[in-house]
Amino acid sequence: MDALTINEAAETTGWSPRMLRYVERVGLLEPKRSAAGYRLYGPAELQRLRTLRELLDEHDIGLSDLAFALRLRRDEELRRATDAWFEAEAQRPAGVPSDDWLSFEQHKHEKLLAALARRIPTPTPETV
Amino acid sequence: MDALTINEAAETTGWSPRMLRYVERVGLLEPKRSAAGYRLYGPAELQRLRTLRELLDEHDIGLSDLAFALRLRRDEELRRATDAWFEAEAQRPAGVPSDDWLSFEQHKHEKLLAALARRIPTPTPETV
């Protein structure tokens, strides 16, 4: 059974046991548990933990940033709202009079929603 | 000319002048400047500021979260790296032996890159 307990996993990934629990707490990586509740890290989790460290170090980002990115992929409405906000860059077309601003925005939202609807609902890549 | 100075903008958007400067500092909204360096908020900026407050309040997120979302859309490499990490959910297909894990990952990266290349490089929605 190739699954390590938290201290062993810490050893081979460079994270501290404390941080492995923290990474789990912020929702980024939740290992399986033994019957008694021990955390069990498989090869996939170990690889992911190493990659995670690289990701954080190379781009100078924090766990909270990744946690937000996770929220973005999980919460459809949040993603729509933030996308809409960024899309509404302050480059309102010169020809559009101020009064039409709102309807202009509305139109943009419609386009965004249409684009979202076109996406595959959920890939669910079943274990082959 | 419909452009407000920082205190006026604060008045009509509900942000404090201090926070308007902070929002600018984290890169989320940079108003134009007068010749003397005064911040000038146009109608578009004012609307964006109100929408920003809504966005933060309704989803209980912070400016730093939005700042990271901005990094994600600006920094192609960062987006690729985070997407790749999330894509590599710990559901490694059972059939793949451990030794092939790395090449499996590599393959996934290739697919991701191909998907990215297929995208429109930059929408650049020219002023109609």
Next chain:
DNA sequence: CAAACCTTGACACAACTCTGTCAAGGTGCC
């Protein structure tokens, strides 16, 4: 059964986020 693990919970502390306020100095306008 005792040693060496594991669990959760808590205290602690540096660094950062968010927000206010105040100081020193430039700008606009009557």
Next chain:
DNA sequence: GGCACCTTGACAGAGTTGTGTCAAGGTTTG
């Protein structure tokens, strides 16, 4: 020219993130 505004910079304080350490108690196994 003076008052009301703007600028940047700094100090400050509450709250969050990231991290260590320690305590009280369950698990595994020689």
